[in-house]
Amino acid sequence: MENFNIVTLPKVLINSVPKSGTHLLLQIILGIPGMEFAKANFNSFVFYAEHYKEVKTIKNGNVALGHLPYNVNLASDMNQEGIKHIFITRDLRDVTVSYMYFIINQCPEHIIYRYFTEYLKTNEERLHALINGIQLYGDDIENYGFSSFPNILNLYGSIYNWRGKQNLCELRYEDLVRNEDSQKQELLKIIDYLWDDLQHLNLAKVNLFDFMKNNINPETSWSFRKGKIGSWRDIFTKEHKKSFKDNAGKFLIDFGYEKDYNW
Template structure:
């Protein structure tokens, strides 16, 4: 079975950066949804995806003027360098996305945002990952974004200039503790705050939360059975069946050619850091692992 037309909905594929967005994107493609910004119906003046940097680009040089809203009438976009966006603007941007599309986002939990997504006919799926793996992947990605460099004129991650000249230990500490990224001109939240802002989506019953480790499959160190079960949960959330023909294509979910792909392995983070940096990460992430249900 294929799904050539999904007429009644859109999907927000949401995550903390480096949590496996590409796995969900590929799953959406299997179900017949198309990536918003690379398909018909996308307009350049709108965000290609809902990240703080992309929202600022879409607002343009007069963004602050265009983004005026009363207190309590903004949602934060971006869990790391949060950018408050007027609710009316977000509603407009969500509404112009054609049906049968999925749009990517890094949007932390905010009271009322789940209702807005439901009102604008979005299914909402959030993918979480072991906090230690997310941190290590992000650490590597900032200095080497790979094909994602092509998304922006300066071809850099927005934090690259702030961390390049730091020692490895100082770089780890800055990304854990947060602080002022002077060259980027933004305040960076602590890693714990950013991770918890994403994990908070588990309290919204309209949001389906899945785990990277369950969706990645055997190619990424997981299991075929967990991948199948997770895909069945996604299908049920979308109101679609999962038949044998589609189940036979689940190996397409893991894709090393994805734009932001690094290693895509469940335990790959264990080989990147060592010594004091590894000890620091393990100690810092211990409470996050407990809160998210990961073994220490």
């Protein structure tokens, strides 16, 4: 775009709970003229906890992806480097359902894939395994190549701990997909977070909004399945609900996804 130079573009980290609209948000940011996807330096598409220091390598005009738990040093580093941190979450119950389908349909290299597809025969059993965690013993450890796998809250709960922290733009997946008005509000929130003043961009807010919105195409995302809000209701049994309440009921209340245990 004419008169649009790289210095005026932000350094952006999209940090998400997996299966929370990571690639939807990436499409939105890549709709900004001049923004490019920055593959992580260690030959991965996503920054994980053990590589959090690499986040400082994000450059102007680049957007990177992360599934990073809250880390006070990382928060300080991003603030010092002027990295714009966009943090997105989703109802952990929907994350669980989406993660199950992702493992069995798209990720044969996942550590629990063989256990999921050879030992567990139904989605009901697989959901129980993700909600409660997995513990193997004896020959099963050798057969399936792992001894234990954490429950869904222990797996991803620490990422949610960015909630309410300073110097970031906090989004919920549900607000990005609920309806046109809700999505517009979230996109405008992103724009206001990325820039205090758009004058030096030679681009009006309405035009920038259109660029971002028009770049949304979920069907081009390799990990997209349905993206439905409340999909857990279609598959959770009474036993799943009880197990989820036992493991993460308080979490859902604390993070505003439920008011109480009566769901």
